[in-house]
Amino acid sequence: MATVIPLTDLRAAPPATAREAFIRDATRAPRADGVALVDTRNRPLHDLRISVTDRCNFRCVYCMPKDVYGRDFPFLPHAALLTFEEITRVARIFVGHGVRKIRLTGGEPLLRKNLERLIHMLASLGDIDLTLTTNGALLGRKARALRDAGLRRVTVSLDALDDPTFRAMNDVDFPVRRVLDGIDAAHAAGFSPIKINAVVKRGLNEHAIVPLARHFRGSGHIVRFIEYMDVGHTNGWRMNDVVPAAEIVETIDRAFPLDPIEPNYAGEVAQRWRYRDNHQEVGVIASVTQAFCRDCTRARLSTDGKLYTCLFADAGYDVRMLLRDGFDDAEIGNAIAAIWRLRADRYSEIRAANTPREKRIEMSYIGG
Numbered sequence: 442m443a444t445v446i447p448l449t450d451l452r453a454a455p456p457a458t459a460r461e462a463f464i465r466d467a468t469r470a471p472r473a474d475g476v477a478l479v480d481t482r483n484r485p486l487h488d489l490r491i492s493v494t495d496r497c498n499f500r501c502v503y504c505m506p507k508d509v510y511g512r513d514f515p516f517l518p519h520a521a522l523l524t525f526e527e528i529t530r531v532a533r534i535f536v537g538h539g540v541r542k543i544r545l546t547g548g549e550p551l552l553r554k555n556l557e558r559l560i561h562m563l564a565s566l567g568d569i570d571l572t573l574t575t576n577g578a579l580l581g582r583k584a585r586a587l588r589d590a591g592l593r594r595v596t597v598s599l600d601a602l603d604d605p606t607f608r609a610m611n612d613v614d615f616p617v618r619r620v621l622d623g624i625d626a627a628h629a630a631g632f633s634p635i636k637i638n639a640v641v642k643r644g645l646n647e648h649a650i651v652p653l654a655r656h657f658r659g660s661g662h663i664v665r666f667i668e669y670m671d672v673g674h675t676n677g678w679r680m681n682d683v684v685p686a687a688e689i690v691e692t693i694d695r696a697f698p699l700d701p702i703e704p705n706y707a708g709e710v711a712q713r714w715r716y717r718d719n720h721q722e723v724g725v726i727a728s729v730t731q732a733f734c735r736d737c738t739r740a741r742l743s744t745d746g747k748l749y750t751c752l753f754a755d756a757g758y759d760v761r762m763l764l765r766d767g768f769d770d771a772e773i774g775n776a777i778a779a780i781w782r783l784r785a786d787r788y789s790e791i792r793a794a795n796t797p798r799e800k801r802i803e804m805s806y807i808g809g
């Protein structure tokens with residue numbers, strides 16, 4: 442289990458480490474308005490990913506294997522979750538620090554009751570690119586309400602088009618048809634383009650690459666093929682099971698010739714390509730073979746209020762304690778700024794020589 446760095450001591454006991462002393466002092470310092478908030482690698486804080494639940498209705502083998510996340514798995518009790526008011530308060534502080542994109546994740550975010558209410562609250566924070574990643578299982582009946590609440594974009598995970606493969610990967614026997622219907626409902630509700638994320642694991646679904654590309658290449662929706670990642674420590678990751686992005690691109694290019702296109706902005710995770718014949722976009726996310734830490738501007742907030750500065754982190758900061766221990770927004774804002782200023786994460790660049798896996802946070806807990 443990842444380490445939790447307590448922040449409440451900021452008021453009481455002397456800090457145990459220089460890092461805590463820096464954060465404590467920063468928390469007490471007057472807010473340094475106007476000073477660009479960058480980390481030790483000059484990366485600004487631009488994206489906040491918020492996990493709103495650690496529960497999911499799928500058991501994807503590369504994320505939440507059934508043998509680990511069985512009936513008796515100790516999911517977080519409701520009281521441990523940040524309330525919508527707490528999430529919105531923290532998000533407002535992050536927006537004050539320059540965040541312009543908020544992605545809601547999980548587990549499966551659509552399992553969180555009344556999520557529309559949270560979306561409405563976050564949408565009131567101003568000109569924020571408010572988006573959500575879902576497995577699509579509940580999208581069919583929720584798409585309209587999400588859109589009406591102020592959600593701007595939606596990303597749907599779909600790892601194969603053939604039922605046997607898809608059911609094997611989600612491991613709850615969930616049919617492809619219902620996810621495709623969810624995508625259609627989201628499109629009808631006004632979401633466009635919809636991004637489709639497909640994790641590719643060798644020996645499991647590399648045969649699904651071309652069918653997925655073929656199915657969506659005239660739809661206006663954008664498929665992004667994702668290299669299988671060693672997030673957390675429960676998915677049994679091996680490098681041999683990774684299908685490199687270059688191989689994925691070659692596979693598509695043989696069927697439908699591709700041309701590379703420029704990123705939309707610095708820090709965009711997907712490499713963009715387009716089909717030579719219809720200029721429709723397709724992408725690959727190459728966290729394993731072509732690291733993109735240099736431009737990583739993402740912070741992650743867990744559903745129980747821990748702040749992580751990398752997907753592969755083994756330690757998080759307990760912001761929930763600050764919220765529930767009476768710290769005001771300026772103090773919390775300073776603590777968050779101090780944490781970001783100390784950030785030096787570049788896991789994917791130095792993957793080989795890294796923290797033992799058993800300490801790293803799980804994808805299902807922190808969201809992608």
Ligand code: SF4
Pocket residue numbers: 728733734735737738739750751752753786787788789790
């Ligand atoms: S490994 Fe960490 S630092 Fe690198 S891109 Fe991913 S989240 Fe960012």
